[in-house]
Amino acid sequence: SNLLLSDALSSPSLSTAIDKLKLSHRTLAESKDPSAVIHQKHLVETQQLLKAQESLARDLDTSYIGLSLNETLNRLIRNGYSKRATKLQSDFHVPEKIYAWIRLRALVSARNFGELEEL
């Protein structure tokens, strides 16, 4: 599974990367081992994130692919797409505290003081 994941990392395009991730996920599917279950969850999230980033890139004309989840949120808020960010946050169960930090930092770097005051 790790080999496939490593493959996915070096694969040349997004779609093959997602395919590889799926494969990697499947190799673990039968295992009931608790660590494997956690691993699976992470792999699924990886795919979700990549897909979400793909659609973001399509809708918003800026590249989000390859960023980590927190970076994605940061960039979304900085560019003024707070709603989408909030949606992602609930999709991925980002803890409130972490999200608050991300928002704070993003808003400050965007100098969006109007929204800052709402916090």
Add this chain to the structure above:
Amino acid sequence: MLNYADQIKEKVRKDLLNLLEGVRGKKNLVVDEDLAGPLGLVSKYSTLQQYGVDKVFFLERKNIDASQKNVVFLSRGESADRALAIAEQIKRLQQESQIEHEFSVFIAPRRTLVANKIFEEAGVLGDISVEEFPLYFLPMDVDVLSLELEHSFADLFLHRDPTCIYTAARALMLVQQKHGLFPRIIGKGDGAHRLMEMLFRMRTEASVDDKSTKSTLGTLPSAVIESLIIIDRDVDFGTVLLTQLTYDGLLDEVLGIKDNQIEADTAIVGPPPGQQNATTQSALKRKLTIDSSDKLYEQLRDANFAVIGPLLNKVARRLQTDMQNRHSNMTTAELRQFVNNLPGLQAEQQSLKVHTGLAEDMMKFTRNTTFTRVLEIQQNLAAGVDPSTQHDAIEELIAKDTPLLTVLRLLCLESCFFGGLKAKDLEHFKTLILQAYGYQHILTLDALERMQLLFVRTGNIFSNATSQATTVSKTNYNYLRKTLRLLVDEVNESEPNDIAYVYSGYAPLSVRLVQCVLQKQYLLSFTKSSSSGSSSSKSQPPSTPGISSAAHGWQGFEDALKAAKGQTFNKIQKGADEAVTKARAVLGGGGTGGKKTVVVFFVGGITRAEIAALRLLERDNPIRDILICTTSIITGNKMIDAALEARTFGGYGE
């Protein structure tokens, strides 16, 4: 003191130059980048030129030109990709250039099967002459020898590749050849055990080989070396993960020291001498060599960073008064003396400037809030405070996008000191890390688990520290903290009296273990008060700590050692022929009065702070010299870096 460092330096240089001389005429030298630095330690470019080297290339750059008929490759032999690269370069040169080239390949430290195979398959084996370049220990300083195997840590603990133990054994065999057998080998840890076994096997092999020729390998125990102490890194990961607080260690943490050289902004350390006018390129990096030839650095390097400021200040004042003396009235003799000293003074001033710059730069770093936070968490963890109280702080660091290395280092530290994280906590942090730094780090986290740096706590780790089992799978810091007094509340940073000063209050376990052998009395004076220590102190005769106490090996600390990971051993190497040994004892009877050397070998790397601690040990121990040997010098960041997945999702074509 035996001057091993100089001997080895001389030997490496001779070996290299002999090899070069073996290739007639002018030649181009191709070095792999890993070796370039170490070579710089032993020889200068100008010496190479005298031996007919025309140009030097780096193997990795792939830009060797065809200007000379002879091409010499110099590379490490352990890794297959180096050999592949060499083969590729040779083929390219053969195709591109008109002249017939002669290729020589020098492989350090020995010719490997893999390399041979690769050359054969590439079809170049017939066109090249392969030669071994016996490069083992490199002198990092007068008392520090390193194999400089940069990847040894990852090799040992991530890939479980014991090649570097073999290399270490060969290197130690060379020391034995020169100075006689180590009379006693003491060690802790599985890797150390393996190294010891290998040494014994090599010795029997050597004695079988040389039976006819009356070998040069001494069959006699050495008269100058007292013992060899081998410590495996995985006995004590925790120490490395803490931030080193000596000047030297901090430099390594912040700027990174490679082959005794650091790169620093010229803005900080000033332009190199001789180019004072070139102020136009202010952002230029400058390479600085730092070793004990710099008198000022020698004073500073092992000091705790907290006292660097006052120290520098003192030196500055002294220099100033020295310089001002010339204005006062002097006799001609005094004047001459002064003029003679002048170059020394100027050099000192120069280096003072450099180190003040560096210290100021690091001060900036240490004043940074993140650094103080991280340090605080580290100290709390080391002190054994309930780790869950630190979790909030770590979470905050993650949310603030602190470099992943720092965060992982803290988590691994917790995991080391407390025998793992609770399953729920570990999962929670894993999710946070993946979300914050990207899902590619699934691989990173996995690698860390394989290296036994990050793991789930299993319930029984604290329950019974000194169980019947002779080895435990993990080092129990909680128990050792008390028995070996890893925590020292009052440390005197300006005039250190305990090794704990290198981490401002925490004594590195690895060095404490060395103390178990060398400074029993000192350690026992701590532990007497605690209940577990009193029983063991009875077995220790209250004689003076001396040669006799070292002869006991680990005695007195068996309980403590059981709580640390890996096998413990204590073997005596006897001379092959008892009669000869006796004869020698009679002949060299006076030899015992002199200083003996203890060789301390760290398998898997040593930190600069630990080196500083060992130097303190040596200072407090008038009858012994300590020679520090290691596979490489590491820092916590390098350790985690070995596991880090560098690639990210992304970089796809749109």
